[in-house]
Amino acid sequence: MKAQTQTANLTIEKKTQHISGAEAVIRCLLAEGVDLIYGYPGGAIMPIYDELYKYQDQLRHVLTRHEQGATHSAQGFARVTGKVGVAMATSGPGATNLVTGIADAQIDSTPMVCITGQVGKHLLGSDAFQETDIVGISTPVTKWNYQITEASEIPEVLAKAFYIARSGRPGPVLIDITKNAQFDTFDFEYEKCTSIRSYKAVPDIDKGQLLEAAKLINAAKKPMIVFGQGVILGEAEEEFKAFIEKTGIPSAWTILGLSALDSKHPLNVGMVGMHGNYGPNKLTNECDVLIAVGMRFDDRVTGNLATYAKQAKVIHFEIDPAEVDKNVKTDVAVLGNAKETLAKILPLVNENSHKEWLQEYRSHDTIEFEKVIKDELYPTKEGITMGEVMKEINSKTGGKAVIVSDVGQHQMMACRYAEFTQTKSNITSGGLGTMGFALPAAIGAKMGAPDREVIAIIGDGGYQMTIQELGTILQTKAAVKIVVLNNEFLGMVRQWQQLFFDKRYASTEMVNPDFITIAKGYHINAKRVTKREELASAVEEMLSTEGSYFLEVCVEKENNVFPMIPTGASVSDVRLS
């Protein structure tokens, strides 16, 4: 009782207090520095919501309109801040609705803690109302999960949850708490977790590996770097930049690595992978040393592994030992956090410039510009292209915005053409490719970076997967700018049908509602653009509007994303049309 009366000015003292499990959950969150969580209430988590009510001046809860939205918002928040995102849901359907976001966070290494309510311990296994084995269901898609059945377990388990979610290669953790454990009282004391004996968050750095890697790098004539999200997650942007500037190595990115290096940096040679740039894809198969930094050789990056960089010696800077040799056989693995390994290798590498080799990328760029980019950014045909929308956004934001993209053609266009000057600015669902990610993720990103412009780029298909989150925007006034690139198709699937299924457009055409009316229903300023002449002023209006804004751009219906490496083809077979 005493604990309740002093909630208003609560600071985390190490003094033991007798409180309920539900209150302990809140106190653990506060102790971990959490001040914002996303969620949706229900029977099995009501004791915790009751405590949230009491602690609302210290811990803000954002009610999303679907639990999937809560996870994606938590992810957006985590991706833009580097902090752990927190999502909460009730048992049964509440918990199962989290699964897509958890799987997304797992494959994209996003630090997230999900807390679910569960039926009382005495009911476990009885098929009680809204009982679901969420620990069983989430096991393959969590870094760790655990079911708490006694209140006294709460502090230690939550401390572990945060430590595991954020340390090493980050990932999602799910903690399921039975209702009795929320109600029961116990003597609360909190201690942060700093190590777990069976878990080595970051492997030790091996000096020998560094020396070997440096030797290969110093001898290389045509070295190439492919960097991924490891640079961002390891907060290694400065070290990375110092490393490439000293060695003069052309550096390409995966879509999750995007924004770690300034788009206009002279050594930034663009994107690798299925819809990546022509040069870095082609030249992957011509370089003599391939240096992978914090990336995991996803099949969308490598194309056919049998013909991927076979001529090159491969160096892999990686925090997760299980990634080494998983897809591509490496010659030298440099294990550790990229921030440390890159700093340690810097004095070991020689200054270099690789001017002629860099020039080869630029010559490929010229070809790509002529065959692909020109028509995308400076179209002469009537229909609006997705690329020109991105170009307009670039010119008005100066590359300072956070771009949150959904999944499909518009995502590839956003990643190909958006320009970035700041890290942690490109937020997209990479590994899982979750349609519906962008709108809720943008809400989380805006709350994580309230002073920055946050622009969601979404297709007309994906938009309708989580469109209900407009309600969250209405209620929280999150000033998210939403751009829907409407091609009236599930465009990316239609593109594949056109190229590989003789244009049999099975279930990809969309009859869409009036998106403007819908946005207005949520009191969001909205505009539709159908002509090129209206585009610039509409983007201007969107950006100068203070609150949220919805911009629908009706784009050419049957445009395709190129370059493209067809599934199963080699990176060197990248097609320009």
Added chain:
Amino acid sequence: MANQKSYTISVYTENNVGLLNRVSSIFLKRHINIESLTTSQSEIENVNRFVIVATMDDSQARKIVGQLEKQIEVIKAYAHTDEETIYQESALFKVASDSLFDERQIQNIIKDSHANIVTVSREFFVIEKTGRRHETEKLYQDLKPYRLLQFVRSGRISVTKEPMNISEMLTAF
């Protein structure tokens, strides 16, 4: 497929609910069939040991070990070929007692197999045989004609020829 062989995967873990699910899901995700699985206490207090037998190639075995070790509560995992381990399985055979008296042959089978008689009652008797798969398999084939009421074989248990050094790892922590 070429290069497929039998691997014994040993996994040292903390003793927690749900870990079996996490360990087995790593095999499931890669569509690798678990041929046998045993879990028990290990030589270290509060540390469990899984012994899993599965057929795969060398690179799969390495990746499985990597994925297993990545799990928070897994202390260490190893993959060993049959030659690198000393392993046994145990089998129990329940046979109707009348066969013991009616069929003289069965007494010779038991004697030759070096199996132990665990219990004898009026209705049935139970014999136990520990050994390699082919040994328990042979006894199974031999006993089959004589009213074998029940048969069960344990998963493989194995120890490695090389030292494991888990205790040192945990003390170092």
